[in-house]
Amino acid sequence: MIRSSNKFKWRHKHLLGLRELTREELEFILDTAEGFENISTRSVKKAPPLRGKVVVNLFFEDSTRTRISFGLAASRLSADVVEFTKKSSSVSKGETLIDTARNLEAMGIDTIVLRHGAGGAARLLSRSIDACVVNAGDGFNEHPTQALLDVYTIRKHRGSLDGLKIAIVGDISHSRVARSNIWAMTKLGAEVILVGPPTLMPSKVNDLPVTVSYDMDEVIEKVDVINMLRIQFERMGGNLFPTIREYARFFSLTVDRMARAKSDLIVMHPGPINRGVEIESEVADGNNSVILQQVSNGLAVRMAVLYLVNQAAANKAKGK
């Protein structure tokens, strides 16, 4: 099932972000995910490698979709899953997070999938415990498995990301998805264009390996892939954002704009969609959309990640 011919040896027992990974490492995760994707099509969608292992979904922010995806991925690998949702936790107390995690670890948990409001939380945690840590989103920093499933989906359609032009559209400054996307896509050879109003661009955008455009209409004609970020309504109303209507007029992916795009443009969205806001329904459900494929591929990618970090931990334990 796993491409064992690949000579590469995975060594990380944590997945904290994509910024620190090499192209070879990224490709190894994607290759491993390919092996796992077939399980989804078998009549018994189970593989044994994590039997007896325990994965905890430690979510300090709500995210039903990501939580369920990780849970199903763990379950298909025959791991047991523990849900630990701490809605009202005081996010600022790093100490509480670490004490919570150490307790879970003392109960024999093997992997912590962490969603946390503070950037760097997953890294902090990885320094304090022996269990594997998988970052499921930390503040405005990274959301590595989302970006992995994005590049997996693109690679599946185009064979490779080399030379592709990819637009990421929306509130870039507050998006960990955008950040992980930038690292994964550029390392794999794509050219990334950030699109959005100036107020929603990261302050240090010049340090990123990207170009920036404020004009959706100019960009739409030349890109191979477009990733429409979700508008976070809770951030509206400040002075970063005009009205939704105005935002949609300039940056929404409409049927009209699609008419000027390449015919094989790949349309992506991390979900959940605000239909009629950042994307029109006809486009979200249209032929160019791979939005539901992204969700499906998320399962294979998360299986690969859970499998690889546990393998690395087992190898470290054996002193290899």
Added chain:
Amino acid sequence: MIRSSNKFKWRHKHLLGLRELTREELEFILDTAEGFENISTRSVKKAPPLRGKVVVNLFFEDSTRTRISFGLAASRLSADVVEFTKKSSSVSKGETLIDTARNLEAMGIDTIVLRHGAGGAARLLSRSIDACVVNAGDGFNEHPTQALLDVYTIRKHRGSLDGLKIAIVGDISHSRVARSNIWAMTKLGAEVILVGPPTLMPSKVNDLPVTVSYDMDEVIEKVDVINMLRIQFERMGGNLFPTIREYARFFSLTVDRMARAKSDLIVMHPGPINRGVEIESEVADGNNSVILQQVSNGLAVRMAVLYLVNQAAANKAKGK
């Protein structure tokens, strides 16, 4: 375990309501449930048919009891269970429901057990996705597995429903349980009498295959089965309802009324009971009560339903 001698072939990959089922189909579900009931008495209460399948409990309304019953039924068939409770979801947005379900489906979920506040939600969903849909209660429309466990329980005691007189007592107009009961019981040959104050009768009661009575004392003497609906306190206080005390005086199943009933009257209640309101404790816990048997039988019936819809889906996939 399953009565394979039964020549009938189940073809529905959704269970949306009982109104559209034939007597033969209803009996086939009950026969299948009988086969599964024995699993509950084995030392290892597991059967393998849904191993590797995923059942999601997608509950937009609270219902711990029904949710746990479906979860246990799925688990006994070796399926994995995902809980997805969306308390504060905007029930009116059908689109949100469908997007949520499509995402779950993209994650490889095989069956969606849906509880939703809007009548017709399960049917709407079944038209939009490929996964199996089981209606676990939709608005004031139907609650098919509750009615199936009711008729299963009666059949177990009497062998058949043919010719039985069955009273359903309480707030009929707002009860999906009553509605599914009416279809199941009359199709299986019983005569149904609706009992309650005129304000709580459905407006189009003349279109239903039932008779109506406003007089509990007259009905109690002649029926073989009585199904006491739960009083929904949240509906009290409007002009539909007098006080609880007054309601209880006219429609409660009391020890006094039981004294005038047939000695082998079967007393049912969908639970949870309001002791001392619609039913007195002595009656709920008495010899005629089958209330806890209903709960037990619910497991077998839900196993049968989950099994059959998945079989139908597998057969459709094979092009049979």
Added chain:
Amino acid sequence: MIRSSNKFKWRHKHLLGLRELTREELEFILDTAEGFENISTRSVKKAPPLRGKVVVNLFFEDSTRTRISFGLAASRLSADVVEFTKKSSSVSKGETLIDTARNLEAMGIDTIVLRHGAGGAARLLSRSIDACVVNAGDGFNEHPTQALLDVYTIRKHRGSLDGLKIAIVGDISHSRVARSNIWAMTKLGAEVILVGPPTLMPSKVNDLPVTVSYDMDEVIEKVDVINMLRIQFERMGGNLFPTIREYARFFSLTVDRMARAKSDLIVMHPGPINRGVEIESEVADGNNSVILQQVSNGLAVRMAVLYLVNQAAANKAKGK
């Protein structure tokens, strides 16, 4: 795996409290837990004895830690786990509790792990149902598995509790942990000293097999084990408690106090810790602390309890 040579036969299908157990029974649980502890170190952390059994975590009070520990213990024994958290339940209605439990039992649940705000709730429940009942904390009464993991941890370090001097420090009067500790520790041969302000001592402390001290500094020098109870902030502010600062000055386990303690003092805490309140961080994380070992041992102890009560139920069912 289980020490079968032990001639003792466990007969209780409920674990309600430690007050009623004999020394022999307590030791049998600990011996059984030892057998299960090894499972935690195996690559596949699973044992089959409860396969097909269902354990429900019926928690009327929040306790993520205890709930997860029981869930993992059940899961390692291959049981299925159902979560039933009823936050806003009216604790005073014993009837509601019993109806809830009877319904769960009717669904074929084998063991109910009950956390409830009312002292005696577990015992009340055990009289009303056939399923096994394990008390996971009832009001101010008992928390037997917490005390079992405490004595298990001490026994592991010292071989036996005979003759050990053990201080329990803090709000004794509201602590079910303290109460279960007192029974387990004294039955196993230890001498228990309760330490805290007079306002936080139980009113009938003279009836308990303990001595009392109001002076932490006197006690710290002579004890072998110290168990620091968690300060319940929600109880502060009444007239039982001075300020936290004052409490900490008199009763906190500080580095300074540790310097005057025996060098091999065992430092315990039931968790979660209020760092800097009842215990300083350096002490909680220091060499004398066994706090995380307690958490680990909790898993083995709860596996033993779940295993033994189910065995007793099976034996009773067979008429042995």
